[in-house]
Amino acid sequence: MPPPLAAAAALLVVPVSPAPLVRLGPSRRPRPTAIRAAALRTLPRRLELWPQRLAAAESTPPPSSAQPAPDSSSGLDAGSGGGGSGGDGGGGSADLGWLRVFPHVLTASMANFLFGYHIGVMNGPIEDIAQELGFQGNPFLQGLVVSIFIVGAFFGSLGSSALVDKFGCKRTLQIDSIPLIIGALLSAQADSLDEILLGRFLVGIGIGVNTVLVPLYISEVAPTKYRGSLGTLCQIGTCLGIIAALSLGIPSENDPHWWRTMLYAACIPGFLIVVGMQFAVESPRWLAKVGRFDDARKVVESLWEPSEVNKSMEEIKAVVANDDSQSSWSELLVEPHNRASLYVGITNFGGALVASNLMDKQGRKKLLIGSYLGMAFAMFLIVYGISFPVDEGVAHSLSITGTLLYIFTFALGAGPVTGIIIPELSSARTRSKVMGFSFTVHWICNFLVGLYFLELVNKFGVGAVYAGFGGVSLLTALFAYNFIVETKGRSLEEIEMSLSPATPGKRE
Numbered sequence: 001m002p003p004p005l006a007a008a009a010a011l012l013v014v015p016v017s018p019a020p021l022v023r024l025g026p027s028r029r030p031r032p033t034a035i036r037a038a039a040l041r042t043l044p045r046r047l048e049l050w051p052q053r054l055a056a057a058e059s060t061p062p063p064s065s066a067q068p069a070p071d072s073s074s075g076l077d078a079g080s081g082g083g084g085s086g087g088d089g090g091g092g093s094a095d096l097g098w099l100r101v102f103p104h105v106l107t108a109s110m111a112n113f114l115f116g117y118h119i120g121v122m123n124g125p126i127e128d129i130a131q132e133l134g135f136q137g138n139p140f141l142q143g144l145v146v147s148i149f150i151v152g153a154f155f156g157s158l159g160s161s162a163l164v165d166k167f168g169c170k171r172t173l174q175i176d177s178i179p180l181i182i183g184a185l186l187s188a189q190a191d192s193l194d195e196i197l198l199g200r201f202l203v204g205i206g207i208g209v210n211t212v213l214v215p216l217y218i219s220e221v222a223p224t225k226y227r228g229s230l231g232t233l234c235q236i237g238t239c240l241g242i243i244a245a246l247s248l249g250i251p252s253e254n255d256p257h258w259w260r261t262m263l264y265a266a267c268i269p270g271f272l273i274v275v276g277m278q279f280a281v282e283s284p285r286w287l288a289k290v291g292r293f294d295d296a297r298k299v300v301e302s303l304w305e306p307s308e309v310n311k312s313m314e315e316i317k318a319v320v321a322n323d324d325s326q327s328s329w330s331e332l333l334v335e336p337h338n339r340a341s342l343y344v345g346i347t348n349f350g351g352a353l354v355a356s357n358l359m360d361k362q363g364r365k366k367l368l369i370g371s372y373l374g375m376a377f378a379m380f381l382i383v384y385g386i387s388f389p390v391d392e393g394v395a396h397s398l399s400i401t402g403t404l405l406y407i408f409t410f411a412l413g414a415g416p417v418t419g420i421i422i423p424e425l426s427s428a429r430t431r432s433k434v435m436g437f438s439f440t441v442h443w444i445c446n447f448l449v450g451l452y453f454l455e456l457v458n459k460f461g462v463g464a465v466y467a468g469f470g471g472v473s474l475l476t477a478l479f480a481y482n483f484i485v486e487t488k489g490r491s492l493e494e495i496e497m498s499l500s501p502a503t504p505g506k507r508e
Contacts, residue, residue: 098226101303105218107276108173109233111210114180114269116241118203121266122146124249125259132256133193141193148197152204153211157440160212161433168290169217170282174274176213180206181270188263203266211442212435219423220283220431223304224491228364228420235416285492288316289429315493319427340425340483354412363488364421365480371413372477378406379470387463414476424487427496 122129126142135141156176163172183202190196214234222230248265252258281303287296293313300312358367384390385398426434456465487495 097223097305098230101222101226101230104221104280104303105230105233107273107280108169108214108217109237110269110273110276111173111176111214112234112237113241113244114266114273115207115210116238116243117245117266117269118149118207118241119238120242120245121249121262123246125252125262128252128256129196129259133190133196135193145193145196145200149200149204149207152201152206153208154204154440154444156205156208156210157212157442158208160209160435163209164213164216164286168282168286169213169220170277170280172209172213173217173277176206176209177270177274178206179203180210180273181267184263184266184270188260188266199263206270212438215420216423216431216435217283219420219492220285221281221299221303223308224489228488231420232416235411238415239411284312285316288320293317312491312493315491315497319493319496340485358412363486364417364424365484365486367413368417368421368480368484369413369477371409371415371417372473372480374409374412375406375414376470376473376477378402378409379466379473381405383463383467383470386466387461421484421487424492424495425485425499 122145126146127136129145130136130138130142156179160172163175167175179202183199183204183206185199186202187196187199190199215231218231218233219227245262248262249258252262281299282295284296284299287293287299296316297309297313300316301309304312379402382399382402385395385402390398422438423431423435453465485495485499490498
């Protein structure tokens with residue numbers, strides 16, 4: 001019997017933290033995350049600080065659900081048509097069917113931009129903040145300010161399911177912008193440690209909801225043919241947010257008060273989400289779930305290829321008819337859910353772009369396996385550079401190469417695919433709960449990595465710990481090879497019915 005989907009989600013979402021952001025450029029004064037070519041002897045200490053600074057960068061939440069037609073060769077530039085698992089060939093003409101849904105998913109993915117921004121916003125000015133607010137020289141409090149939003153994200157992801165089930169994706173995204181805006185304002189105006197901690201905690205609550213909600217929204221709104229490619233907007237948005245924060249943070253090298261401007265700027269995407277989602281569509285699956293079939297059909301007609309409308313509505317109605325009661329958290333243990341620095345930011349963004357092109361060509365499973373194998377190789381490359389006697393320059397180059405390779409391969413599969421495939425393998429009735437549980441596990445593991453990493457390093461050494469990360473990546477690749485079901489080219493309803501024990505066409 002396949003392992004529980006909840007366990008699969010935990011393995012896929014949190015196998016290992018991606019290599020942290022490091023400064024590769026000049027700095028006004030020494031910082032814990034800076035890499036200096038002439039100081040290889042401090043490399044182990046620098047590696048120790050990576051996960052603490054960017055444990056939250058792990059998976060950004062990522063994307064959403066199923067895929068293109070089996071006979072289409074790409075996502076956004078395949079044949080013509082924007083419908084379900086099929087689409088007309090188009091004879092070489094540009095396929096623009098994705099344009100109808102693109103404004104809606106782009107607006108939602110601004111939440112991921114904000115997620116990435118808050119990951120990167122503390123990378124530079126934390127020492128200025130500590131000096132101005134009176135906790136300079138206290139590494140624990142500095143780390144707490146950076147990572148307190150992870151605690152908020154835990155509570156946000158835990159409560160996301162109830163919000164989505166009650167209000168739908170569209171309204172929840174708007175409601176969720178409130179703590180994001182208020183938290184950013186409180187942080188920007190903070191005159192004490194308590195105030196900035198409260199602001200960061202509120203931001204974390206909003207981030208926790210968004211990491212669940214955006215992949216869910218894209219998976220339920222995007223036509224099957226484009227769902228994989230559009231789903232990578234989550235990862236791309238996160239990467240762009242990190243790049244924006246690091247770029248905007250450059251003046252902080254010379255202006256010790258610039259951090260306030262950076263946190264004020266974090267309010268802008270929140271306001272744009274509130275306004276933009278007012279013009280976005282609601283999830284047709286949620287509309288059907290609450291009995292608003294006419295509204296659901298209008299959404300499908302506006303986004304799907306006309307030839308796919310009737311088929312899609314029939315599938316949605318069939319699934320809703322099966323799910324005639326409210327779901328509970330205990331259902332996650334029942335079948336079918338039991339299957340289941342700037343250069344670094346640019347590298348992450350590049351990997352996400354490549355993933356958006358390959359997602360609907362190669363499918364989820366291949367990208368996932370290749371990604372984890374690449375991450376394992378990158379970890380072992382860093383371990384080799386740290387632990388074995390090689391030339392100092394070579395060791396430094398291996399460490400930098402391993403870091404960038406890890407980021408790239410993470411963004412290629414582990415980052416975007418996990419957010420796509422988890423809602424794909426979930427039923428309509430429990431999809432929000434599965435996503436909420438998965439990302440709750442994600443935030444817990446992020447917090448634990450940041451909490452115990454230094455203790456593990458002190459006890460076992462940097463090389464052993466990073467070798468452990470590489471080993472986990474290898475095990476996850478093996479798990480994906482043996483248990484993950486390919487969902488490319490299948491609608492959410494097709495996947496659900498094929499995995500349901502009450503349906504004749506069970507999983508292969």
